[in-house]
Amino acid sequence: MSWFSRKEKGIVTPTASKLDAPDGLWYQCPSCKKAIHTREHRLFAYTCSGCNYHEKIGSQDYFELLFDNSLYTELDPMMGSGDPLEFTDTKKYTDRIKATEYNTGLKDAVRTAYGEINGLPITISAMDFNFIGGSMGSVVGEKITRGMRHSLETGKPFLMISRSGGARMMEAGFSLMQMAKTSSLIALLAEAKIPYISLMTNPTTGGVTASFAMLGDFNIAEPGALIGFAGPRVIKETIGKDLPKGFQSAEFVEEHGFLDFIVDRKDLKDKLSSLLGMLK
Ligand SMILES: [Zn+2]
DSSP states (O other): OOSOOOSSSOOOOOGGGSOOOOTTSEEEOTTTOOEEEHHHHHHTTTBOTTTOOBOOOOHHHHHHHHSGGGOEEEESTTOOOOOTTOOBSSSBHHHHHHHHHHHHSOSSSEEEEEEEETTEEEEEEEEOTTTGGGOBOHHHHHHHHHHHHHHHHHTOOEEEEEEEOSBOGGGHHHHHHHHHHHHHHHHHHHHTTOOEEEEEEEEEOHHHHTTGGGOOSEEEEOTTOBBOSSOHHHHHHHHTSOOOTTTTBHHHHHHTTSOSEEOOGGGHHHHHHHHHHHHO
């Protein structure tokens, strides 16, 4: 018998009495479990100081990280989605949009803004994954297209930051049309010799990969990002073979010639400005 035995069973501390660190002060890396102070995490551009895991961030964070002094002008901030097909799945599409707007404070899955990166003017569209999986509907396509048009008018480069599950199911055909629409604007940028850089972040899949994400003059990615069209299970079933290790990771995609380079988010701003400087 042990020297100590618990007399009472089932002692529990009510949640209200548990002493926790103030909410939001610490961030735990989902990959290596290291606890990092949120201030340090932000200082490292939301990457882990232990294993370099790149946390998923949204348009606001990218704009603040990239634009000089976090100063930028947003284009079409109030553009919101319609419901052309009067679509309903588990709930009405209009209700889903309303709920997502409320929960995220966003109007749709992409935001576009222009400003300067280390003194070089640029227009940037950045996607928000927490708005219906960063799915590409009519608003996403239209806002990106307008951003590219802004680049055409000003003659300044365009950067696309993708993070998306693909086309937006609730807009079906309308969603697929955005692939052609954005691609045609990219062709116009090429004709006008305006640089178009595509940054793929975790994850970039489906119709987004099959259109504007892979059409950059420079296709670049963040480390460890999942990049692909269909998911690995679908591919495995189609070809009837096991897939190689690391399949669809940015590193694998780069090794097979589909990416120009992988860029650590901490170096993104400087890498972009040196690249844009060379293209001037
Ligand atoms: Zn880590």
